[in-house]
Amino acid sequence: xxxxxxxxxxxxxxxxxxxxxFNFYNGNSxxxxxxxxxxDSYPELKKFKRKKTNLNCNGYNQIDTHKWAINxxxxxxxxxxxxxxxxxKAWKKKYPNTKTHFFISSYPYEKENTLEIK
Numbered sequence: 001x002x003x004x005x006x007x008x009x010x011x012x013x014x015x016x017x018x019x020x021x022f023n024f025y026n027g028n029s030x031x032x033x034x035x036x037x038x039x040d041s042y043p044e045l046k047k048f049k050r051k052k053t054n055l056n057c058n059g060y061n062q063i064d065t066h067k068w069a070i071n072x073x074x075x076x077x078x079x080x081x082x083x084x085x086x087x088x089k090a091w092k093k094k095y096p097n098t099k100t101h102f103f104i105s106s107y108p109y110e111k112e113n114t115l116e117i118k
Contacts, residue, residue, distance in 0.1 A: 030079040032087065033103035033114065034063040041097035055111045056103050063100075079104060084117065 035057035039045050045063060048071070053062040069077045077087060088102055105114040 030104050030106045032065045032077060032079050032084065033057070033105055034065055034091075035060040035101040035103070036063055037061075037099040037101075039098075042095055045095070045098070056105075056114050056116070057101070060101070088117065 033056060035053070036045065037060050039049070039061060045068075048063045048068045050062040050064045053060070066076055069075065077083065084102075084104060091100065091102075102117045103114050104117060107113070
């Protein structure tokens with residue numbers, strides 16, 4: 001019982017990867033939305049540009065994060081707070097000259113269910 005309590009509290013503050021516990025098949029998955037103002041410095045990102053952008057991108061280019069993750073990591077990204085923070089650090093390190101806006105969206109993937117992470 002103590003282990004369960006520690007897992008739940010740790011997950012609440014972003015220190016426990018929720019897919020190790022109860023959220024693996026719950027249907028409330030989140031997704032990462034990346035809106036990029038410029039692709040000029042990194043032409044390799046152009047192949048990940050989505051044709052239809054999310055409402056939160058306000059006309060900026062949206063990067064297909066699933067396609068990017070499969071191409072570079074060979075696995076899809078399972079989004080939770082801990083993973084997202086690590087992903088954001090790695091993205092900024094790999095692409096320091098891009099101006100990227102980071103969003104987490106939960107189902108249904110509408111503007112009101114989306115939060116920008118600064």
